[in-house]
Amino acid sequence: MALNLPQLRALVAVVDAGGFGSAAADLGLSQSAVSHAVASLERTLAGPLLVRSTPVRTTALGDAVLSHARTALAATDAVVDAAARHTATADGTVRLAATPTVCQGLLPSLLRHWSERLPALRIRVFEGSGEETEAWLASAAADAAIVVDPPPAAGREDPRAGSGALLATDPFLALLPQDHPLAGEETVHVADLADDPLILSPNGCERHIRTLHQLAGEEYTPAHRVRDLGTLISMVQAGLGVAIQPEVSRPLVPDDLVLVRITPHHSRRLVLCGPQNRPWQPAVRALVDSVAQLPTGASGVV
């Protein structure tokens, strides 16, 4: 004879209503059901819980049990409440904007994570340059975006916007052919690459690469500019030069190229967030929350 929820509900209802009949009415059951429930609970607890009088009173045993019964019932209600609140906010479709590097390097594992943690959520990915993604987010063409180096916590015009989640602090690395003289090094310096033609990475990384050269006191003279990351990789493979790429592009680097840590150290912050000028979709909040509890800087999100 195991304890169960209807028994506890009956006990609490009888105490609150002051009688079996009115408790049955409150619970939407027959008086008989309430009587059976309390009687079986008294059997499992091996003692009377209630004094049958008008109004009913609790025995000492009933008193000792009652508060725990209330918390148990409150907790089960909290279970269904939490579930209802969750399903109300964590479904629908989110339009997510991101840059090509992020889409190819970081997003696959993120989408896998979300499909596990938030399976009711559909995510449509929109790939664009850094400027495009921010414009889409501002113009409501996207619901969320992975933005690079947003102003930290400031510039949020709508107080309902909330804060984003730091997905990774993404360091810049040197991309070299495997047979490059420095390919085996632990770390290379920007100055060491001055003799190699620099192939400029696509999209919005140019700003960071220029900063890197300024930090090193080196002249910034890119030899080639390409738009597509595939093109860049092919050129490095062909020995036409070297490149500087963020860590997240590692999954895309073929076996015959290597990524080597570069000094001076410089990195960019990749942040998942919703729009700054209007309230976020609940689903976007759920997406951000589900990655916020991950170890920070986890470029290798499972």
Added chain:
Amino acid sequence: MALNLPQLRALVAVVDAGGFGSAAADLGLSQSAVSHAVASLERTLAGPLLVRSTPVRTTALGDAVLSHARTALAATDAVVDAAARHTATADGTVRLAATPTVCQGLLPSLLRHWSERLPALRIRVFEGSGEETEAWLASAAADAAIVVDPPPAAGREDPRAGSGALLATDPFLALLPQDHPLAGEETVHVADLADDPLILSPNGCERHIRTLHQLAGEEYTPAHRVRDLGTLISMVQAGLGVAIQPEVSRPLVPDDLVLVRITPHHSRRLVLCGPQNRPWQPAVRALVDSVAQLPTGASGVV
């Protein structure tokens, strides 16, 4: 499809064990039962709770639900724990010593109260004089007693003894025939009764009555001494004199006698307690606790 405890137990066990099979082993069930339970819980909450992988991971919905499920289960465990602790301490037989006045005036309602609140407890009443009751308690011939004016909180030799419950502050009243000249008064003074023969109440009340006369500055000259309260009442009914009786004897006073408030005010404290020189029985603790939460000074305990 209603939420129930086995479902919550299954969910928590799977998360803790890291898999359905080991959770089933922990719960002493088949793997199939655990699978069915989690599946039905996911149906009632309208969303997946777990990601089936090795080891299993929670979805965001699962996380939101899990902590509430744990508290619900802990509370149900607390219910059976409280009941077990209670039945372990609140049964058996208690030998209760009390004076005749208390036995006749106060005990009936107390015994009714206890038979409701602590029905598993049998109480054997031993009636004796004040000295006898205290001697029985000291010699372990009684397990508890209702004692008059015990030294307040001091003189407790065994620290495990605990403190008693104040049952009543029991004021002394004048017992008069209904046709006595002062019977209609709100309050009478000890000096007003100087002309009436004083019939001494039985048992240990003489000390208090003497104190009353000292407080009033009156001479203390009892005309009659009787042992039995019934005798005293008969004599007052016969017009042979007046008496001074504690409030608790009110239920025993016939209709043709009246109890009138007396000045100077004097009262005795009736305290239920266990022995002072050895640990109390758990059942005695339960008795004391069950009256301690009543309104104090309730000579009219329901």
Added chain:
DNA sequence: TGGGCTCATGAGGGAGCCTCATGACGTGGG
């Protein structure tokens, strides 16, 4: 004494929970 109210108690039906057996899926070693 009889009516009304309250709770207890059988009998019966239906839904649940559990088990056994089997199938689907992914994984790692020979």
Added chain:
DNA sequence: CCCACGTCATGAGGCTCCCTCATGAGCCCA
């Protein structure tokens, strides 16, 4: 490459339990 293995899902079946209906017992009050 494929097979063995471990894990979980899924039906079918039995048994327990939970609920309802009907009826009886105890109590209070007129």
